[in-house]
Amino acid sequence: MVNLWVMRRTPVKLSLIVTAVLIALALLVPPWANGSSRSEAQQASLHNCPQPGKWAISVWEGEETETAEALDTCGADAVHAAYYIDPSTQTWRVFFKGRPAISNLDTLDDLQAVVTLGSPTASPMPTAQPTPTPGPSPGRMVGCPMAGKWAMSVWNGPNGANAADAFATCSEVIAVAYWLDPQTQTWQRYVRDRPELTTLSHLDNLQGVFALSSKATGEYCAINIPGTFYGAVTIDGQPAPVGTVIKVFRGGTEFGSTTVTEEGTYVVTIPAPAPVVAPCFESAGGPLTFTCDAAEAQEHPSWGVGSKPQNLTCVYMRDCPAAGKWSIAVYSGEEAPAGDALALCGVPVEAAYWIDPVSQTWSRYFRGQPELSTLGSLHNLQGVIALGSASESVSAAAAQSAQEQAGGQQMEGCPEPGKWAISVWNGAAGTPTGLALATCPAVKVAVAYWLDPQTQKWEHYFDGRPDLTNLLELREMQGLITLGGEAR
DSSP, rough: HHHHHHHHHHHHHHHHHHHHHHHHHHHHHHHHHHHSSSOTSOOOOOSSSSOOOOOEEEEEESSSSEEEHGGGGTTTOOOEEEEEEOTTTTOEEEEEEEGGGOOOOOOOOOEEEEEEEEESSSSOOOOSOOOOOOOOSSSSEEEEOOOOOEEEEESSSOOOHHHHHHHSSSSSSEEEEEEEEETTEEEEEEETOOTTTTTOOOOTTEEEEEEOOOSSOOOOOOOOOOOEEEEEEEEEEOOOOTTTEEEEEEEEEEEEEEOOOTEEEEEEEEEOOOOOSSOHHHHHSOOOEEEEEEEEEEEOOOOOSSEEEEEEEEEEEEEEOTTOOOEEEEEEESOHHHHHHHTTTTSOEEEEEOTTTTTTTEEEEEEEEEOOOOOOOTTTEEEEEEEESSOOOOOOHHHTTTTHHHHTOEEEEEEBBBBBEEEEEOOOEEEEEEHHTTTOOOOEEEEEEETTTTOOOEEEEETTTTOOOOOOOTTEEEEEEEEEEEEE
16 A cells, blocks of 8 residues: 555656756746846837937837837837848848838847937937836847948847947957937947047947947948938930949949839938948048949939938930030940940030040041041040030032132132141132132031130031031131031
8 A cells, every 4th residue: 555655646746846847947047048038018119219300229129020010119100210231231121101112121020229210290209218127137239240240239238238248248259339329419439449439338228239240450430320312213314124223322432232123213222231441431422423224313412311312314425515505525334436425415416526635636526427527436434525416407508509609719728528727718708608618629618617816715617507606707818727528
């Protein structure tokens, strides 16, 4: 009977022992491993909400939640925008309230830091932020950066922790870290082993920072809250097709790019990826330059943080001349015949000139007159002095009978085809320029220039182009610089 009783009691004792061991093991598990650092009954919320119209580094505490819902824990519509940098790709994910077409930050995970912008119409948050509830001890950094990359990291530990000690919990060495003061909008920074440069000396629980991991010594770029530019985009008046690569430059350095996924629209965040070492974005300075494949946008907006609506008008020829006027036009694209490149202007280009920077000789282009043109092609970002055409060439039939109309008078020193000369009108004063030049017996004069000795201004004549001509008549014995066209 005794043995039977012992056998019956043994399973009960073993069950009690196993239960006690499991409870003891559970008590030994670190708080951050099982989530006991915060009460399970605590409501999910966004910490360090931004003030209206100001930026902050906020931290989401709770289960994975849609971004809009998470941000609304600061108050309905209190947060206008949010940015998060992908620690692997270094590209930005963004959220704009009510703008799903340009947003791609869909959800927030537990202890995820984001840069937030308060809506300017939201009710102000309390000026004095409450002291965070202390986290687990000894604590650790969540979301540490990979080597040579930026990340948005969060301290999950006691308040007032030494920043260097907190960053030391990351497996990679933290070289630089930045925190944005939500009240003053100034940055505080941590620089490893540089106390004279460090202003971020302590971290509180659930404080988010930008952290850069690097073992190398040297100068690092500062972090920038990016700007997101978006809008319509055209190339030579047509919607940019799907697949068009849009690049953004500042100071000659590329700081962002995107690919058109919907015809005629684009979205690009700048700078992305976030620079680590020089060239740094903040030191580049100047306006932004956008390119659409090989074409260049005529718009050059200034950079700014947040959402920036900006339509882009990309063209292969910039600063084309207006009808009947001159300009310095710039071609962007692969090398192309001059005629093809200039034809990209909305107004036909009648003439163009380019000076060789080495030989100091001029090359010229005349529309429809290859025998007079020496400017064979244009290369990327080549500028030319161009003259816009106001109408198509008119017939030169009147010039064919010019000698008869001029009563036997004629030009002396006429040019040869494709060559320049200084010619003199040996005829009556007040003779129309076209009629006088048409008396050249062997060549059709294409262009003529005369310099006014008083005003020092040039007057010009273009064959068949009265709309471009201001040298209307000649006086007796007037000298001209002439260019021979086709032979008669």
